Amino acid sequence: MLTEDGPAWARMEAALNEGCGIVVAGASPDDELVERLAGFAAVERPGVHPGARVILTQRTNASLTYDGAGGLQVPVRLPSLVDLRGELLDIVREVSAELFPGAPSPRFSPAALQCLLAWRWPGNMAELARLLADLRRAVGNGLIQTKDLPAPMRQTALSSLSRYEQSERDAIVAALAESDGNKSRAAEILGIGRTTMYRKMRALKIDDDERMIAPGP
Known part of the structure; x- marks a missing residue:
């Protein structure tokens, strides 16, 4: 359990001090955990970015619940x-x-x-x-x-290309790299016209601003 996992709290403290937020996902957090998380989040950490927050998520099948203090809790679905x-x-x-x-x-x-x-x-x-x-x-x-x-x-982004299109794209990228980004020279290397070169670059998602760096690892 998180309440008994000391290293987990240390990691969360380190994450907050680095300015990262923390999301605690749980099916049914008990009162002890909620209280401890509230106290943990309320600790003043000078110099830490205000966006570093502790967020507790809870899964529920109920559409409406009452929190016992007269407040109404409405589950909200957050879009991805x-x-x-x-x-x-x-x-x-x-x-x-x-x-x-x-x-x-x-x-x-x-x-x-x-x-x-x-x-x-x-x-x-x-x-x-x-x-x-x-x-x-x-x-x-x-x-x-x-x-x-x-x-x-x-x-x-390239997964929609067919194997033929991918091989054609690789050939164009290689020619552009060989010509140091000169599209006219790259077209000559490939034996195609410059207009055809521009059309294929657009169709195969080869961006001029990429400076012709292949998108591989």
Whole structure:
């Protein structure tokens, strides 16, 4: 049980001091755990980002319950990031602003943005927060490209391509790398016209802002 797991509380304390939030997921937390979590969350930690919070989730089949003090508790279903694809950029900006107050919003190349939109986000908001923190450390305020994203995320955006399309894409990326990003020279290497080259780049999701870095590991 969490109430008896000393190392778990130490890890949670370390996470809060690093500015990370904590989500405690449980089927039916008892009063002792709720009280201890409330006291743990209320401890003042000078210098810790205010976004570092303790959140307790509870699963219930009841639509409405009373908390015993006259208050009405209404279970609320929080949509996942997959359900909010159309709002993902706004969510990225809001989460980034909370994690890094005063810093500019992250900038994604079109191809990198497509990777984010195609990803299934199994870790939901916690995964997004970790990703933004990792990208901030690695890229700073620079343009985020597909090469900066985790390998599984890079590959997801290309999973809809057929084997032939993927091989064609790899050949174009290789030619662009050989020509140092010069599309006219890359078209010559491949033996195709420049107009055809541009059309294939669009169709195969090869972004000019990616500086022709292959999306592999």
